[in-house]
Amino acid sequence: MILLVWLHLLAEVAWIGGMLFLSLVLVPVFKRESPAGERRALFQTLALRFRMVAWASILTLVATGSMLLTSRMGSLAEPAGWPFVLKLKLALVAILIGLTAAHDFWLGPWVGQLMRGSSADRSATEHMLIRLSPWVARLGLILALVILLLAVAVVRT
Secondary structure (H helix, E strand, O other): OHHHHHHHHHHHHHHHHHHHHHHHHHHHHHHHHOOHHHHHHHHHHHHHHHHHHHHHHHHHHHHHHHHHHHHHHOOOOOHHHOOHHHHHHHHHHHHHHHHHHHHHHHHHHHHHHHHHOOHHHOOHHHHHHHHHHHHHHHHHHHHHHHHHHHHHHHHOO
């Protein structure tokens, strides 16, 4: 059980830590220090690398979380008896995974492609998507932090 909890926490730390690093360290430094073309290419390389870490973390979290849930609740088939905070946490986890998938496999690649083209050729919708992309990532970070708070509440109830 200790190893299972440790793996679960390690996956969460890797995912949240990576999101915090990207948003609080990398993006602000890039905005001040590097030319736009260089910045874009390096950020895309780093983001693709982090995507592998994030999805490995997600798979680990789902696997270990399912096992931890079974050990705590007895059965996954009877969620009616689960505490509200656990249900809320799991709902937010599902939303976060969906948001991450949309960002990683649809919005991010599309914005990356748009950024390689000319700004003058972009439609109003494309400009909006470029502005929206970082906010989707920030929302994911906020959701992950709320989920972490709920995880602490779950083990304390």
